[in-house]
Amino acid sequence: MITLDSFLDVGQLVILIYFMSINTVYLSFTLIAFSDLIAYRRRLWRGDLRAVLGESAYRPISILVPAHNERETIVPNLRSLMALGYPEFEIVVINDGSSDDTMAVLQQAFSLFPVPAAGRVLIRTQPVRGMYRSLDHPNLVVLDKERGGKSDALNAGLNVSSFPLFCSIDADSLLESDAVLRVARAFAEDERIVAAGGIIRVLNGSLVREGRVVEAQAPQKPMLLCQSLEYVRGFLTGRTTLAELNSLLIISGAFGVFQKDAVVRAGGYNPDSVCEDMELVVRLHRKAREEKKPAKVIFVPDPICWTQIPSDWRSLLRQRDRWQRGLLETIWKHRRMFLNPKYGSVGLFAMPYYLIFEALGPLVESFGYVFVVALWYFGRLETSFALLFFLFAILYDIVLTGLALILDDLLFRRYERARDLARMIAASFIAYLGYRQVLAFTRSFAFLTVFRRKRHWGHIQRTAVSRPQLGTQPTSLPG
Amino acid sequence: MIATAGGPVAGATIFTVLAVLVLALGVIVAAVCLSLMIHHLVSSHRRLRHAARMRRAATLLAPYLVGGNDLPQAVGEARKRLGDRAVADVLRRARTEIKGPRAAAISEALAEMGEVDRLKGIAASRRAWKRMAAIRGLGECGGDEAQQLLLSAVRDPDPVVRRAARDGLLADGRPDSIQAAIGSFLEDVPKRSGWRREFYARMATMASPALLEETVAGRFPPAEEKLAMEALGDVREMRVMSHARARLSASDPEIRATAARVLGKLGDTGSVPALINLLDDSEWYVRASAARALEFIPVDEPALDALGKRLSDSVWWVRADAALSLAGQGEAGANVLITVMEGEDKYARDTAMAAIARTGLTPATRRRLRDILPKLTADPEAASSLAILQAAPGVLR
Numbered sequence: 001m002i003t004l005d006s007f008l009d010v011g012q013l014v015i016l017i018y019f020m021s022i023n024t025v026y027l028s029f030t031l032i033a034f035s036d037l038i039a040y041r042r043r044l045w046r047g048d049l050r051a052v053l054g055e056s057a058y059r060p061i062s063i064l065v066p067a068h069n070e071r072e073t074i075v076p077n078l079r080s081l082m083a084l085g086y087p088e089f090e091i092v093v094i095n096d097g098s099s100d101d102t103m104a105v106l107q108q109a110f111s112l113f114p115v116p117a118a119g120r121v122l123i124r125t126q127p128v129r130g131m132y133r134s135l136d137h138p139n140l141v142v143l144d145k146e147r148g149g150k151s152d153a154l155n156a157g158l159n160v161s162s163f164p165l166f167c168s169i170d171a172d173s174l175l176e177s178d179a180v181l182r183v184a185r186a187f188a189e190d191e192r193i194v195a196a197g198g199i200i201r202v203l204n205g206s207l208v209r210e211g212r213v214v215e216a217q218a219p220q221k222p223m224l225l226c227q228s229l230e231y232v233r234g235f236l237t238g239r240t241t242l243a244e245l246n247s248l249l250i251i252s253g254a255f256g257v258f259q260k261d262a263v264v265r266a267g268g269y270n271p272d273s274v275c276e277d278m279e280l281v282v283r284l285h286r287k288a289r290e291e292k293k294p295a296k297v298i299f300v301p302d303p304i305c306w307t308q309i310p311s312d313w314r315s316l317l318r319q320r321d322r323w324q325r326g327l328l329e330t331i332w333k334h335r336r337m338f339l340n341p342k343y344g345s346v347g348l349f350a351m352p353y354y355l356i357f358e359a360l361g362p363l364v365e366s367f368g369y370v371f372v373v374a375l376w377y378f379g380r381l382e383t384s385f386a387l388l389f390f391l392f393a394i395l396y397d398i399v400l401t402g403l404a405l406i407l408d409d410l411l412f413r414r415y416e417r418a419r420d421l422a423r424m425i426a427a428s429f430i431a432y433l434g435y436r437q438v439l440a441f442t443r444s445f446a447f448l449t450v451f452r453r454k455r456h457w458g459h460i461q462r463t464a465v466s467r468p469q470l471g472t473q474p475t476s477l478p479g
Numbered sequence: 480m481i482a483t484a485g486g487p488v489a490g491a492t493i494f495t496v497l498a499v500l501v502l503a504l505g506v507i508v509a510a511v512c513l514s515l516m517i518h519h520l521v522s523s524h525r526r527l528r529h530a531a532r533m534r535r536a537a538t539l540l541a542p543y544l545v546g547g548n549d550l551p552q553a554v555g556e557a558r559k560r561l562g563d564r565a566v567a568d569v570l571r572r573a574r575t576e577i578k579g580p581r582a583a584a585i586s587e588a589l590a591e592m593g594e595v596d597r598l599k600g601i602a603a604s605r606r607a608w609k610r611m612a613a614i615r616g617l618g619e620c621g622g623d624e625a626q627q628l629l630l631s632a633v634r635d636p637d638p639v640v641r642r643a644a645r646d647g648l649l650a651d652g653r654p655d656s657i658q659a660a661i662g663s664f665l666e667d668v669p670k671r672s673g674w675r676r677e678f679y680a681r682m683a684t685m686a687s688p689a690l691l692e693e694t695v696a697g698r699f700p701p702a703e704e705k706l707a708m709e710a711l712g713d714v715r716e717m718r719v720m721s722h723a724r725a726r727l728s729a730s731d732p733e734i735r736a737t738a739a740r741v742l743g744k745l746g747d748t749g750s751v752p753a754l755i756n757l758l759d760d761s762e763w764y765v766r767a768s769a770a771r772a773l774e775f776i777p778v779d780e781p782a783l784d785a786l787g788k789r790l791s792d793s794v795w796w797v798r799a800d801a802a803l804s805l806a807g808q809g810e811a812g813a814n815v816l817i818t819v820m821e822g823e824d825k826y827a828r829d830t831a832m833a834a835i836a837r838t839g840l841t842p843a844t845r846r847r848l849r850d851i852l853p854k855l856t857a858d859p860e861a862a863s864s865l866a867i868l869q870a871a872p873g874v875l876r
Contacts (some may be wrong), residue, residue, distance in 0.1 A: 042608040043639070189673040382490075388497050395504035402511035409519050413526075421519050425512050 008380055011371050018364050022357050023396055029241040030403050036244050037236065037301055041411045044302070058184055060088035061257070062161035063169060066153035068096045070171040075109045077171060080211025082137060085177045086184070090139040092157045093171075097126075097147025106142055111135040123155040123268035131160065150253070151269035151276040158260060158268060167257045168277075172308055174203060174213060175255065179303035183257045192294040194262040194284050197251035198303035199235045201414065202228040204311060213306050218420035223316065225427035226435045227309045232424070233404040236301065243299035247350030249285070249330075251297065253277035255305030262288075262295065273333075275326020282334050285346045302412065317442045324446035327359050332450075362443035369437060394432050401428040532565035540566070544573050545581065554588045567594045571619040575650065586622030595624050602628060607637040614640055618647025626651055633663035641667060642674065649685045657682075657689040661698075668703070676706055683710035688718075695722050705737045712741030720747050727753045735760065736768040743772025751778055755785045758801075763794040770797060774804035783808065787815040790827035798826065802834035813844045821851050828861065 063081060067074055074093070081091055095103050106112060112132035126148035134140040145156050154168055165187060167180060183196050205219035219225055242248040251258075256277065263269075263280065266287045273279040281297055288295030310316040331338075331354060338355070340347040375381040405424055408414065415421050536557050543553040557566045567589065574585045589595060598620065601613035614632050617625040629651065632644035641663060648660040661682075669675055682690045693699065694707045708726070711719040719741065726738040727750065739757055742750045754776075757769035770789055773782055789801035805812035816831040840848065855861045 039608065042612065187673070188677060191673055385490075385494055385497070388494070388501055392497060392501045392504065395501060395508055398508050399504060399511060402508065402515060406511065406515050406518070409515060413522075416523065418516060418519055418523070421516065425515065 004378065008375060008378065011367075012375075015364065015368050015371065019393065022361060023400075025353070025357060026237075026400050030237045030400050032244060033237040033240040034403070034407060036240050037407055037411055040301060058087050058181075059165050059187055060090075060163040061086065061165040061167055061180060061184060062157070062163045062260070063089060063091045063167045063180070064154055064157035064161065065091060065093045065169060065171050066096055066150050066157065067093055067098065067102055067171040068147070068150075068153075069098045069100045069102060071098075071100045071102045071105050073172045074102055075105060076211045077174060078106075078110070078140070080174055081169075082140070083177060083211075084175065084180055086180045088163075089180065090141060090162060091137075092141045092143065092161055094143045094145060094153040094157045096145060096149070096153040103142075103144055107132070110137060110140055110142075112142055122159050122264045125152050125156040125159065125271075128156060149271050151271040151273065154276070155268040155271070158264065161260060164260055165257055166260050166263075167255070168253060169305065170254045170307060173254045174208070174211060174306040176213070176304045176306075179255070179305060180257070182303035183300050186298060186300050187257065187259070190296065192296045193259070193298055194288065194295045195251050195256060195258045195281055195297045197239065197248070197256045197299050198305055199301055200231055200252050200254050201304050201306050202231055203306040203308050206306065215416070216414045216420075217417065218415060218423040220423070221311070222427065222430055223313070223435065224309060224311060225423055226431045227316070229401060229405075229424060229427045229431065231309075232408050233401055235299070236407050237400070237404050239299040240301060242350065242353075243297065245345055245349060246296060247345050247353070248297045248299055249282050249346070249350050249354055250278045251281050251299075252305075254307045255303075258284075273326065274322055274329055278326055279330045279333065282330055282337075282346075285350075286334060286337060286343065289343045289346070304414075313438075317438070320439055320442050321446050321449065324359070324362070324443040325450045327354065328446065328450045331355050331359060362440040363447065365436075365440040366444040369440070394429075397432075398428045529565060532561045533569055536561050536565045536569040540569060540573070544577060544585065550584050550588055551591065554592060558592060563592060563594075567592065570594075571616065574621055575619055578652075582621060586620060586625070589620045590622050590624055595620050595622065595628075599624075599628055602632065607635075607640055610635065610637065611640045611643045614643040614647060618643065618650050621651055626653070626656055629656070630659050633659060638667070638669070642669070645678065646681065649681055652685060654689070657686045661689070661693055665698070665703075675703065676710075679703075679706045679710035680713070682707075683714045683716065687711060687714055687716045691716055691718055691722075694719065701731050701734060705733055708734075708737050708741050712744040715745065717745060720745055720750075723747075724750050724753060727757060732760070732762040732765050736762070736765045739765065739768040739772045743768075743775045746775050748776055751776060751782055755782050758785045758789055763792075763797055766792065767794070767797045767800045770800040770804050774800075774807040778808060780811075783811055783815045786812075787819055790816075790819050790830055791824050798830045802830045805831075806834040810841050810844050813840055814847070817844065817847055817851065820848075821854065825861075832861075832865070 063084075065074075065078070065081070078091065078093065093106065095106070112134055114130050115133050126146040128143055128145045130144045132142040132144070134142075141160060143156055143160060145153065148156075157168075158166065165184065167183075169175060179198055183198055186196050187193050201216065202219065202224065203213070204221075204224050205217045206213050207215040207217060219228060239248060239250070253276065258280075262284060266280070266283045268280075269276045270279050270283075284295060284297065310319055331351065334351070337343040337347040338351045343351075372381065372386060375386075376383075402425070405421070405428075409421060415424070539557045539561075540550075540553055543550040554566060554570070570585050570589050571594070574582055574589070577585065595617065598613045598616045602610050602617065604610050604613070610632070614629065614635075617628050617632075626648070629644045629647045633641055633648070635641050635644065645660040645663055648656040648663075664678055669678075679690070690707055691711060694704060694711065697704075699707055704726075708719060708723060712723070723738040723741045723745075724747070726734050727742075729735050729738065735757065739754060742754065751773070754769045754772055758766055760766050760769065766789065770786060773786060778786075783805065786801045786805050790798055790805075792798050792801065802816065805816050808815075813835060816835050819827045819831040820835070822828060835848070852865075855865050
């Protein structure tokens with residue numbers, strides 16, 4: 001018979017074991033990331049990028065930009081894309097049934113004219129209303145289609161893209177001019193690579209001029225700082241290590257480069273998925289292993305994509321809820337891979353890791369907070385012990401975050417000003433004053449809403465990045 | 480949070496251990512934060528100082544890098560004022576951009592200031608990444624001593640170091656360096672095609688005559704020959720034309736396709752009859768390559784007719800490439816497309832209409848197109864292609 005005492009004891013044990021496991025994993029990730037990134041940095045040579053630019057070893061790339069109600073940001077961002085330092089590329093903008101005047105803005109800005117939508121339909125999508133090219137920019141293609149969601153838009157873009165590689169980016173993302181070059185170099189080096197992601201940095205608070213980040217600055221608002229910290233840690237330690245173990249299951253939709261052929265064979269993006277980026281990568285892994293073809297999904301730490309993050313709580317919680325539901329949905333959909341040796345490291349390591357630590361982590365954390373209250377209520381709480389343990393957990397996490405910041409500063413040095421770095425360090429302390437807790441509970445509630453179908457774009461309040469005027473002062477994004 | 484179990488003594492022990500761990504973590508956190516800030520400040524200062532020195536060194540040395548005999552004196556002066564590192568970095572970067580006798584002068588200056596000796600010391604490291612960095616540096620320095628070190632580095636146990644050595648030898652450009660790079664590459668062909676493509680691309684850029692000679696001599700196996708030919712085509716090495724023409728009749732279809740593509744890139748009018756024959760090849764990608772190659776070569780009626788027939792090919796890629804080629808042939812090609820549009824083959828018709836919509840038409844061709852409009856309008860299956868044709872600027876309006 002389960003008594004209250006035994007339940008409380010078991011609860012404590014579960015939390016303790018989980019706590020030790022997850023922190024051991026995170027520490028291992030951090031140490032592996034250190035070794036891997038330092039080795040990567042040593043291999044980098046300025047001549048390599050110059051060589052790719054100057055020679056024909058590159059592969060041409062299509063940049064797919066799905067757009068839905070992006071009138072504020074689409075033109076400056078496209079202009080910055082056109083200035084990308086890459087030998088041969090095309091930009092395919094997919095207007096996904098915008099209800100604002102995104103299409104009219106594009107037509108005016110780029111002198112678009114209609115062309116036949118010639119091409120094989122590789123993946124079925126919502127109907128395409130028209131295809132346009134630009135008189136001024138021969139490498140710009142614009143598709144106007146019925147609304148179908150981001151995945152559907154990307155599939156439509158794939159149907160008309162001409163090149164063997166494609167890069168999917170968000171309409172409000174800013175790519176550094178050599179970002180595509182840095183990722184494409186990886187594809188030139190190794191033909192087994194089917195997908196590669198770069199690092200996503202927070203644009204909020206940075207200085208932008210004519211679609212370029214002229215100075216990276218840490219945001220000022222605590223909520224934005226905490227998110228920035230999550231991005232640094234998540235990308236530099238998490239994704240680096242998972243990629244090293246060939247267990248990376250996510251490439252951000254904000255910036256990822258894929259082999260078109262591999263994606264088409266896998267069936268393209270799934271329009272029914274909430275998190276199409278993760279679902280696609282898992283399917284790529286699955287398909288490769290089922291077909292017994294070598295396939296690598298990598299993370300390239302030096303190319304940078306800047307993106308705006310939610311600046312209000314409502315958008316942030318909606319985003320995290322969607323991410324969590326996407327994660328659960330993907331794991332459930334591909335549950336056959338779970339602990340299945342046929343799927344190699346993905347089945348034996350990646351899927352269990354994502355389930356136990358990424359998916360269940362917020363649930364266990366939320367349970368822990370509730371459990372503390374329960375212990376106090378039933379008089380079983382040793383307050384000093386609890387506080388000490390909580391302090392231990394916080395400090396341990398801060399150490400790991402600090403190591404990620406060291407890695408970032410040592411190898412990539414994105415923030416020049418010492419005060420920005422100081423802000424990031426401060427954020428690692430304040431993240432525990434409500435931010436983490438709110439997110440943990442939000443993600444836990446996702447377990448209840450995961451089966452609610454949601455195919456449409458979420459709404460994040462966006463700010464116009466810059467105006468296309470020469471010689472103006474750089475614009476600072478609110479942060 | 481954790482209720483003490485096992486009695487007060489065990490509980491006190493756990494508490495003490497936890498307290499010690501918390502204290503230790505606190506110290507670690509403080510150390511991490513402090514070291515991060517100190518490193519940031521110190522390295523910022525160093526980096527900015529080095530960058531400023533490099534800019535000043537570049538300004539001081541620029542006039543002597545492109546001409547004049549006073550380079551050694553200028554280098555000496557710059558070293559006294561700005562230090563060896565900044566001057567060496569400027570000279571190394573300059574040497575990668577400057578060719579000919581000036582490059583030799585820069586190599587001598589680097590050797591004299593001890594940069595080659597410094598890199599030689601690092602090249603003896605047990606760590607592969609250090610050897611690689613040193614070999615890259617030696618490739619940038621150039622000169623006789625560096626060349627000797629690169630020649631021995633092509634036998635390094637680490638493949639990345641060997642690759643760096645080959646790149647350095649290619650950059651050196653002297654015949655014996657090129658031969659050594661090719662020899663090393665062929666002994667040790669990388670498994671990754673990306674590395675191989677890069678090697679050929681680099682060779683074609685830095686030493687195309689040597690690459691051409693090796694290709695024509697048949698030194699490369701078929702898989703490598705394709706990459707070599709493609710690289711020579713990309714840099715528009717016209718002397719590969721005769722070799723590519725001969726390879727149009729190779730038994731390997733991939734060689735035939737590559738040869739066709741290369742001749743297209745070079746715009747070889749002499750290969751048109753052979754390319755027309757390839758339009759009937761048994762392999763679809765050979766047909767597609769031949770069709771695409773003809774886009775870049777002005778052709779006459781036999782080729783236009785042959786391309787027109789390919790608009791009915793069973794493979795979509797071949798049809799698309801043939802249509803693009805015809806669209807690229809101006810009025811003559813547009814007339815063939817219009818003739819196909821009048822035919823019964825709906826695949827060919829739609830492909831032709833798509834190509835026409837992207838083509839600039841002369842008034843005569845536009846009139847001819849308008850003449851066949853009634854027939855197209857009457858066919859419901861042509862409606863969608865027709866709508867796009869009518870919307871395309873400069874086609875019917």
